[in-house]
Amino acid sequence: MSYIRCPACQARYQVPVTASGKRTKCKKCGRSFKIPVLKQAETPPLEPLQLVELDALSTGEAIETERPDPPPQPALPAAQPPAAILPSDAVAYAPGETAEEETQVRGAYGRYFRSLALTLVFPIKIGNLITYFIVLAMLVVGWIASCAPLFGLIAGFIITGWYMSFQLNVVLSAAGGEEELPTLSLTGGWYDDIVVPFFKMLAATAAARLPATIYLMTASTLQSFGGGFSVFKGIGFLFFGSYNLLLDQPDLQTQVIGGALLLAGYFLLPMFILVAAVAGAGGLFRLDLIAATVAKSLPAYLITVLILCVSKAVEFVLALVAIGLGVGVFIAGWDVSLLVLLRLAFFTVELYVIIITMRTIGFYYHHFKHKFAWSWG
Numbered sequence: 001m002s003y004i005r006c007p008a009c010q011a012r013y014q015v016p017v018t019a020s021g022k023r024t025k026c027k028k029c030g031r032s033f034k035i036p037v038l039k040q041a042e043t044p045p046l047e048p049l050q051l052v053e054l055d056a057l058s059t060g061e062a063i064e065t066e067r068p069d070p071p072p073q074p075a076l077p078a079a080q081p082p083a084a085i086l087p088s089d090a091v092a093y094a095p096g097e098t099a100e101e102e103t104q105v106r107g108a109y110g111r112y113f114r115s116l117a118l119t120l121v122f123p124i125k126i127g128n129l130i131t132y133f134i135v136l137a138m139l140v141v142g143w144i145a146s147c148a149p150l151f152g153l154i155a156g157f158i159i160t161g162w163y164m165s166f167q168l169n170v171v172l173s174a175a176g177g178e179e180e181l182p183t184l185s186l187t188g189g190w191y192d193d194i195v196v197p198f199f200k201m202l203a204a205t206a207a208a209r210l211p212a213t214i215y216l217m218t219a220s221t222l223q224s225f226g227g228g229f230s231v232f233k234g235i236g237f238l239f240f241g242s243y244n245l246l247l248d249q250p251d252l253q254t255q256v257i258g259g260a261l262l263l264a265g266y267f268l269l270p271m272f273i274l275v276a277a278v279a280g281a282g283g284l285f286r287l288d289l290i291a292a293t294v295a296k297s298l299p300a301y302l303i304t305v306l307i308l309c310v311s312k313a314v315e316f317v318l319a320l321v322a323i324g325l326g327v328g329v330f331i332a333g334w335d336v337s338l339l340v341l342l343r344l345a346f347f348t349v350e351l352y353v354i355i356i357t358m359r360t361i362g363f364y365y366h367h368f369k370h371k372f373a374w375s376w377g
Helices: 055-058 109-118 126-145 151-176 190-221 231-239 252-267 269-279 279-286 287-296 298-332 335-372
Strands: 002-005 012-015 023-025 032-034 092-094
Touching: 023 151, 023 298, 032 092, 109 298, 126 151, 126 335, 151 190, 151 269, 151 335, 190 231, 190 252, 190 269, 190 279, 231 287, 252 298, 269 287, 269 335, 287 298, 298 335
Parallel strands: 002 092
Antiparallel strands: 002 012, 023 032
């Protein structure tokens, strides 16, 4: 038997030598780590030390006393490990998964900030840059294909589902601590790699808008005698982010309350996306676990929410600019190629912002999963 310590909280455990190289999880903090190569711990022989005269105190020398021979201890059954703590030399410290994780000086927040800084410059890796341009090209193809009536609808669904799959895989790769963007191959088939991710992301975003949708549709129902209620507006608001249901409310108070509920839902959106990516859409119903996790890791989660809000703000501004410039192009009679260039610029910035957002969500889990109320492996 030998002893190891958890690299996160330094909790001490006794493990058999045969456990060398295996993975385990700390019972105290939940950190998963790899057990190092262990050697059978042996108690070093006790040697008598020379007795120093008491006068040595005046010279500042250390006092050593003779160590008596220990009394004989009764032998324990083979099935029970010794209860005594071994000398410190026999303790094996389990290394972290990487050299960065072994350094506990800066703590989880220091590593999280470092990951965020590297995320901002992810295109400097040639593999990430190639992946970025491939995804960008697919978005442009989907935009062009959407001009066709029936074919555009089918192609739009396929490319959107593939794009949602890419976003969730970005979360998963960052959750595993990887700095490379995920591969783009459809290894699970069209259903697992297109249909399922599409509805996972749809469920995550709908969960964030659900409280505001219920309130606004209820308010619209009460005001329906004036023609304010529309089921299509509610569906568009819930699943597709169309804000007509909010903007068409007749009074300012309803709009303010609906907007506040929408912001509250977006506060939980990073957790909803993370749950959909890592634990599956079924985890969206565990609001108790979501609330407990957010409370235990609130500072880090606030940083993640802030980055998501900046991302959404950038997307909103870009959409307004693209619409305004597009209208200007048609009114002024400019070349349509200018509209294509504007749309390309929009996709370029939007994709960059979305990748940063998804990697931020994944790194939040990677560095603070020991505070999660879940156990996702």
